[in-house]
Amino acid sequence: MTSPKGKIMLVGIGPGSxxxxxxxxxxxxxxxxxxxxYVTYIKLVADLLEGKEVVRKGMTEELDRAVHALASAREGKKVALISSGDAGVYGMAGPTYEVLFQAGWTPESDVQVEVVPGASAINACAALVGAPLTHDFCSISLSDLLTPWPVIARRLDAVAASDFVVALYNPKSGRRTQQIVQAQALFLRHRxxxxxxxxxxxxxxxxxRIEFTTLDKMSDCDIGMLTTVLIxxxxTFVQHGLMVTPRGYANKYDLDDGGSTRAGERAGRSLSTGxxxxxxxxxxxxxxxISIAALAQQHKLPADxxxxxxxxxxxxEEAVASTEESEA
Structure with a gap:
């Protein structure tokens, strides 16, 4: 008789509610x-676990979680390996696939794998404060437990200069107190x-707990491992207690004149400066x-x-265009 196929479900449980x-x-x-x-995440879904085998692991035991999940799945069991937020965003999906590949697993193996998406902290926090992610954004983890600080610092400096809205994950812990201070200093070089x-x-x-502040006062706030910082x-502006990043409609439309198209612009087409x-x-x-060097300096782009x-x-440009991804 063929043994039942085991399965690992990498489950993002969202922000916690x-x-x-x-x-x-x-x-x-x-x-x-x-x-x-992780023990904290297990507590968040405790009322859903009746009658199940529950394996609680510590904060730095991600690989142990993945190894245990694989061992259980190879016994034919269905395993839910949970992460807060989304399992693929600083979650268990990555380390689990690394463990699987190291063990010789392939998608055709006797263990099925499913990634179940969830709302990441960046989505949850943005929803609570308004609409800060309406334009280009990125996320950076300040945890240097696995990533060298110079790598993190280069990324911080690059995104600060590029004017992204930025979500900082893992900004501070009991032992890691200076990373948020260093991040603030790098951002203040550009913003x-x-x-x-x-x-x-x-x-x-x-x-x-939600606190609105400014970049120069950011590191003075109550920040810990359960905090996400949105810069x-x-x-970006704050009005009536809401943080909003404009999408750019004012570049094309006169918002004070009923949304009429500005001179030189056409609805559904690229900007004149596109x-x-x-x-x-x-x-x-x-x-x-005008020389290439001068143009590069003017537009802040590489000369090559x-x-x-x-x-x-x-x-x-094509004479007939689609509505450009709803003004995306």
Whole structure:
């Protein structure tokens, strides 16, 4: 008789409230024989675990969790390996696949693997403070337990200069107290001291706390391992207790005139300063004698990129265009 196929379900349980857990996440836990997770996450789903084998692991025992999940699945059991937020965002999906590959696992093996997505901390915290992620954003973990600090610092410096809205994960712990201070210093090299910042602790959990502050005061806030720090870009603002990052509609539409299209712009088409318009202006400036080096400095872009753009074939924008991904 063929033994039953085991399964590992990498379950993102969201920020912690059952109201924000997906239906599939709840179903995965319900069908599991074994539930494995960090002790704090196990507590968040304790009322869903009756009759199940529960394996509680410590904060730094991620690989142990993955190894235990694989061993149980090879016995034919269904295993829910849980992460807060999303299992693929600083969660258990990555280390589990590493353990699986190291053990010779392939998708055709006797253990099935399913990643069950969940709302990450960046989504949960953004929802609580307004709409800070409406434009380009990224996330960076300040944990140097596995990543060298110079790597983290280079990333912080790059995103600060690039004007992303940034979510800082793992910003501070009892032993790691200076990382948030260093991050603040790197951001202040590129951004104004009054840049809006939201500090969200325990989003959608019992001890939820939200604090609005500014970049120059950020490191003075109550920050810990259950905190996510959202740093706005140069256009982010706070009004009526809500943090908002404009999408850029004001670049194309006159919001004071009923949303009419500004001169030189067309609804559903790229901005006049979008790629093709910018390339046209760049060529015109270069033809008037402005050097590549000067153009690179003006646009804050690498000179070799400017040169490549100038040498690229001239393209004509299509006469008929779709509504450009809903003004995306």
């Amino acid at each position: 059952h109201d924000h857990m997906t239906q599939r996440a709840r179903a995965a836990i319900a069908e599991a024989d074994v539930v494995v997770g 104004k001291p009054d840049t809006p910042v939201a500090v969200v602790k325990s989003a959608y959990r019992r001890r939820e 706005g870009n140069s256009h 790629l093709l318009g910018w390339m046209e202006n760049l060529r015109a400036d270069h033809a008037e004698g 990129y400017i040169e490549a753009v100038l040498n690229a074939p001239v393209e004509v």
